[in-house]
Amino acid sequence: MDATQDRSNRLSVTRSGGQLITDYWDNLFRAREQGKQIVWYNGGALNPIFQAAGLAWCHGEAFAARLAAQRLEGPAQLAGAEYGYNAELCSYARTHLGCSVLTLQSTEGEHSGVVGINDSQELAARLPSPDFFVNNYAGCSTGQQWDGISFRVYGKQLPIFNISHPFLWGNKPDAGYLRGEEWEWESASRYVAGQLRELISFLEAQTGRPFDYDALSEAMTYIKRAAELRREDLDLCQAKPAPATFWDWIACVAPINFLPRRPGPGRLLRRRQGRDQRPPGGRRLRGAGREVPAVLRRHHELEQARVLVQEIRRARRRRAVRPLHPQRVLAGAAAHRHR
Amino acid sequence: MPDATAPLARLGEAARDPRGYIERWRSAHPGQPVVGVLPMNFPREIAYAAGTLPVVVQDDKQPVTEGRSLLAEFYCGYTRNLADQAATGRCSGYDALFLADHCIQLIGAADVMRAVLPDIPVFFGMLISSMSDSWAPGKTAEMMGEFRAEFGSFTGRPVTDEALAASIAAHNRDRQLIRGLFDERSSGNAAFSPGQLQDIVGSSMVMDPAEHCELLAKAVRVARDAPRDDRVRVHLSAHLCHAPKRELLDLIEDSGVIVVDDDLFHGRRYVSTDVEETGDPIEAIARWYARRNVNIPCPTRVQQDVDWDAYLVSAVRSSGAEAVIHLLPKFCEPHMLYYPELRKGLDAADIPQLLLETEHEGLPAESFRTRVEALVERVRRKRPVPA
Numbered sequence: 001m002d003a004t005q006d007r008s009n010r011l012s013v014t015r016s017g018g019q020l021i022t023d024y025w026d027n028l029f030r031a032r033e034q035g036k037q038i039v040w041y042n043g044g045a046l047n048p049i050f051q052a053a054g055l056a057w058c059h060g061e062a063f064a065a066r067l068a069a070q071r072l073e074g075p076a077q078l079a080g081a082e083y084g085y086n087a088e089l090c091s092y093a094r095t096h097l098g099c100s101v102l103t104l105q106s107t108e109g110e111h112s113g114v115v116g117i118n119d120s121q122e123l124a125a126r127l128p129s130p131d132f133f134v135n136n137y138a139g140c141s142t143g144q145q146w147d148g149i150s151f152r153v154y155g156k157q158l159p160i161f162n163i164s165h166p167f168l169w170g171n172k173p174d175a176g177y178l179r180g181e182e183w184e185w186e187s188a189s190r191y192v193a194g195q196l197r198e199l200i201s202f203l204e205a206q207t208g209r210p211f212d213y214d215a216l217s218e219a220m221t222y223i224k225r226a227a228e229l230r231r232e233d234l235d236l237c238q239a240k241p242a243p244a245t246f247w248d249w250i251a252c253v254a255p256i257n258f259l260p261r262r263p264g265p266g267r268l269l270r271r272r273q274g275r276d277q278r279p280p281g282g283r284r285l286r287g288a289g290r291e292v293p294a295v296l297r298r299h300h301e302l303e304q305a306r307v308l309v310q311e312i313r314r315a316r317r318r319r320a321v322r323p324l325h326p327q328r329v330l331a332g333a334a335a336h337r338h339r
Numbered sequence: 340m341p342d343a344t345a346p347l348a349r350l351g352e353a354a355r356d357p358r359g360y361i362e363r364w365r366s367a368h369p370g371q372p373v374v375g376v377l378p379m380n381f382p383r384e385i386a387y388a389a390g391t392l393p394v395v396v397q398d399d400k401q402p403v404t405e406g407r408s409l410l411a412e413f414y415c416g417y418t419r420n421l422a423d424q425a426a427t428g429r430c431s432g433y434d435a436l437f438l439a440d441h442c443i444q445l446i447g448a449a450d451v452m453r454a455v456l457p458d459i460p461v462f463f464g465m466l467i468s469s470m471s472d473s474w475a476p477g478k479t480a481e482m483m484g485e486f487r488a489e490f491g492s493f494t495g496r497p498v499t500d501e502a503l504a505a506s507i508a509a510h511n512r513d514r515q516l517i518r519g520l521f522d523e524r525s526s527g528n529a530a531f532s533p534g535q536l537q538d539i540v541g542s543s544m545v546m547d548p549a550e551h552c553e554l555l556a557k558a559v560r561v562a563r564d565a566p567r568d569d570r571v572r573v574h575l576s577a578h579l580c581h582a583p584k585r586e587l588l589d590l591i592e593d594s595g596v597i598v599v600d601d602d603l604f605h606g607r608r609y610v611s612t613d614v615e616e617t618g619d620p621i622e623a624i625a626r627w628y629a630r631r632n633v634n635i636p637c638p639t640r641v642q643q644d645v646d647w648d649a650y651l652v653s654a655v656r657s658s659g660a661e662a663v664i665h666l667l668p669k670f671c672e673p674h675m676l677y678y679p680e681l682r683k684g685l686d687a688a689d690i691p692q693l694l695l696e697t698e699h700e701g702l703p704a705e706s707f708r709t710r711v712e713a714l715v716e717r718v719r720r721k722r723p724v725p726a
Contacts, residue, residue: 086675142443147641
């Protein structure tokens with residue numbers, strides 16, 4: 001066999017995720033035409049809250065990553081460099097700030113001095129201008145400054161909201177995941193839940209309508225279910241050879257991180273479980289020892305049964321969605337957000 | 340006639356050799372702890388009130404060796420130097436380390452310090468950095484209270500209001516004396532060179548404030564006024580967290596420039612704001628933290644209603660500076676993010692400017708000299724020609 005032949009066996013369902021992402025961005029690019037307000041945000045995922053508020057959202061890192069993945073980051077970075085951003089600056093921030101510059105130029109008729117940029121900037125400049133900013137950085141200090149500077153690039157004319165997080169550094173001997181004196185001492189979850197409530201008040205002021213807590217509960221219900229399915233998938237990967245690779249696993253980060261919350265992500269994962277069980281590298285199961293196919297066959301049978309159960313459950317849910325309790329949604333999200 | 344250089348020399352010695360000062364202080368104060376504090380906003384007042392000597396850990400100019408394997412090359416030189424100090428036993432003079440600033444690079448250095456110095460406490464309490472929010476004052480006061488409690492636990496004695504009041508007063512006296520020198524410089528008195536002022540501020544970060552104030556008062560008493568000469572008047576900006584190399588300050592002044600003002604961390608920025616001496620001391624320290632960012636805006640904080648660029652333009656107008664030199668430590672992200680706004684603001688005000696990126700190791704002296712001289716020429720061309 002040719003040593004250079006690509007023998008990887010990617011999950012076919014990743015393509016479905018890719019389509020979801022493409023649809024999401026296309027919708028965002030048309031958000032202005034659809035009369036939607038647009039929020040630019042950075043940091044931890046706030047999309048369920050924006051979704052419930054009826055907003056279109058752009059996650060700065062995600063858009064910068066998309067441009068880079070498509071090798072289209074050049075115009076934005078050139079525009080950023082021309083504006084004065086140092087090449088050592090965080091690449092996400094630099095690309096996204098460059099998009100701000102390009103978007104402003106496209107809307108205000110300013111001209112770049114970079115030769116040829118007008119021919120190649122299209123996607124970077126297609127990002128619709130924001131109506132306001134929300135920042136949600138818990139760990140990286142660059143993040144808060146990044147949105148603070150976007151606010152300034154837009155002439156300090158647009159509203160901005162910063163979510164502050166307690167930084168639990170593990171100062172106390174009993175520090176650990178969601179436990180310990182430090183955790184209790186700072187009332188960390190209550191702090192962040194309070195910040196999310198302030199964010200919702202801010203969003204209500206921006207949209208001019210009351211926040212839809214039921215929509216948030218519904219979105220969070222789907223998120224919780226998707227997380228459960230993802231954990232179950234991870235458990236399946238303890239089998240050797242694993243039914244999914246690391247690449248498969250991270251390829252679904254984008255739909256998980258910033259897409260609207262619908263049954264989609266859950267379906268995506270379920271289809272993943274029902275995939276062709278051929279492991280990466282093109283090996284057939286029999287090549288790895290007699291017991292392995294048996295294990296995987298058993299997994300496959302179990303999965304078929306589980307998929308059936310899920311279909312039944314989903315049908316029930318379609319008839320009567322059982323959302324998470326609205327009062328518990330923010331506290332749960334807060335606990336998750338700064339762990 | 341008293342010798343003005345003696346007190347100044349002692350201040351310079353403390354600034355340039357903090358470990359030597361710590362050793363002398365320890366022998367004069369047996370049993371009292373020395374704590375290292377990391378820049379830029381940890382309130383020394385609380386640590387001093389607890390009976391400790393708080394020392395802002397200085398960049399020590401040593402080449403980074405072990406630190407290279409502990410922090411990546413894209414961490415700023417200061418944080419790599421901190422990691423190196425910890426890994427090579429150069430932090431042995433501290434009984435504990437405290438920090439309050441949420442900088443991802445500084446926290447990286449603190450992570451290293453905690454890992455390689457397991458026997459000393461390292462405490463990080465993050466001060467809220469989103470300054471415009473209505474809840475910011477309360478959160479700041481809460482954290483200042485935690486620092487007080489933490490020092491009480493560390494020393495085994497509660498930090499009393501009386502001790503805090505005395506500490507605040509001592510720090511205010513010292514700050515006011517130092518600030519007076521910066522005010523005089525921006526008004527036209529060139530009695531102290533940039534290197535001397537850096538020594539004065541740097542030593543105030545290391546020394547007992549009462550001792551520092553006494554020595555500085557002696558130096559000031561005998562200093563003679565010196566009018567500015569005809570060199571190009573420049574404002575030095577930023578260089579956050581640590582001091583620029585003295586060689587760089589000398590080089591700048593040797594290239595036809597006279598520094599008339601600055602907002603360096605080892606300069607006016609450090610002494611910009613006093614703590615109120617009335618009312619609850621913890622609340623007062625919290626307000627100090629907030630007002631500090633109004634008096635001289637810092638790119639590590641986010642505050643929509645204060646503008647560093649506007650501050651710079653105003654400072655330049657006030658001191659009569661003809662140009663600004665931005666000193667940017669390589670990889671300082673907050674400064675890199677804000678720099679285009681500074682550039683835009685100064686351009687709009689028709690103020691010439693120059694950006695110099697500094698590194699922990701090495702100084703491209705001749706390249707910098709050429710660039711500063713080009714700035715000088717540019718400014719001279721703008722000067723009115725006498726009839």
